[in-house]
Amino acid sequence: MTAPANAAVRCDGVVQIYKTREIEVVALRDIDLVVEDGESVALLGPSGAGKSTLLWLLAGLLRPSAGRLWLGGAEVGRLGPRALDRLRAAQIGVVMQNPARNLIPYASAAQNVAFAQRAVRRRARRPAGELLERVGLTSVRDRPAGLLSGGEQQRLAVAIALANRPRLLLADEPTSQLDAESGRAVVELIKEMGPTSVVVTHDPRVSEAMSRTVTIRDGRIGAEGRDGEDFVVIGREGAVQLPPEYHELLPPGSMARVEPLRDGVILRRAGE
Numbered sequence: 001m002t003a004p005a006n007a008a009v010r011c012d013g014v015v016q017i018y019k020t021r022e023i024e025v026v027a028l029r030d031i032d033l034v035v036e037d038g039e040s041v042a043l044l045g046p047s048g049a050g051k052s053t054l055l056w057l058l059a060g061l062l063r064p065s066a067g068r069l070w071l072g073g074a075e076v077g078r079l080g081p082r083a084l085d086r087l088r089a090a091q092i093g094v095v096m097q098n099p100a101r102n103l104i105p106y107a108s109a110a111q112n113v114a115f116a117q118r119a120v121r122r123r124a125r126r127p128a129g130e131l132l133e134r135v136g137l138t139s140v141r142d143r144p145a146g147l148l149s150g151g152e153q154q155r156l157a158v159a160i161a162l163a164n165r166p167r168l169l170l171a172d173e174p175t176s177q178l179d180a181e182s183g184r185a186v187v188e189l190i191k192e193m194g195p196t197s198v199v200v201t202h203d204p205r206v207s208e209a210m211s212r213t214v215t216i217r218d219g220r221i222g223a224e225g226r227d228g229e230d231f232v233v234i235g236r237e238g239a240v241q242l243p244p245e246y247h248e249l250l251p252p253g254s255m256a257r258v259e260p261l262r263d264g265v266i267l268r269r270a271g272e
């Protein structure tokens, strides 16, 4: 199968298994997801659901244990390490969950931006001064990144991720340490400069600003939201994850009758 030319991301049955000496953790199973150019996706779900793992896969930092993944039309499994590095540097901007991990602590804020820009041609670079201004860091541009506050580091990480005009912006909780005003500024910046973005978030300000939400539960895509309406996603083999608010009516493990309708089915608790 070839990925559609316009898809920024395509996952086809992606599985991620972490193996340690003692245990295997299936973090993601059978993920089917297409993100078209220009879409902004909020990735939602409870802790441990697999959101960060999916983001790492989309960043090309992990290779799927099974299934196929295309980034900008290139299949990750077919790229050698250098081609994958080049694709990441030229096309993908990443903001990791712990902002300090995105930064060189002893280099200044401005040097951190310049360092990220070494990998791409001058033409592709966004002016560092303008970026730092947009995230409100002009006054601390010469301060070592390690001495910035958590919120300042987070804003710097967003500026760095956008510095090379990425085709795809990936961010893990980019507003978790920001007050309302800086959070809003970061959301605006992501919308404006990150034309295609996938953002893990618990922050309603972020998810409301995105064009689509995707909810992961227990390693699977359980639901999607578009235009303010939530839908469950019918998974491979016809599996449906009932949203937690219906678990009281149909507890996990209980039996239900399936009654067909013309355009769908009804589930009714057995024995009623």
Ligand SMILES: Nc1ncnc2c1ncn2[C@@H]1O[C@H](COP(=O)(O)OP(=O)(O)OP(=O)(O)O)[C@@H](O)[C@H]1O
Residues within 6 Å of the ligand: 018, 019, 020, 025, 026, 027, 045, 046, 047, 048, 049, 050, 051, 052, 053, 054
């Ligand atoms: N390096 C690893 N080795 C083993 N298991 C891991 C590793 N990283 C994550 N996991 C496990 O994979 C599952 C998914 O983790 P992940 O960090 O992707 O979830 P998450 O939805 O991002 O959670 P949170 O919202 O708490 O950050 C969890 O069960 C986690 O314990």
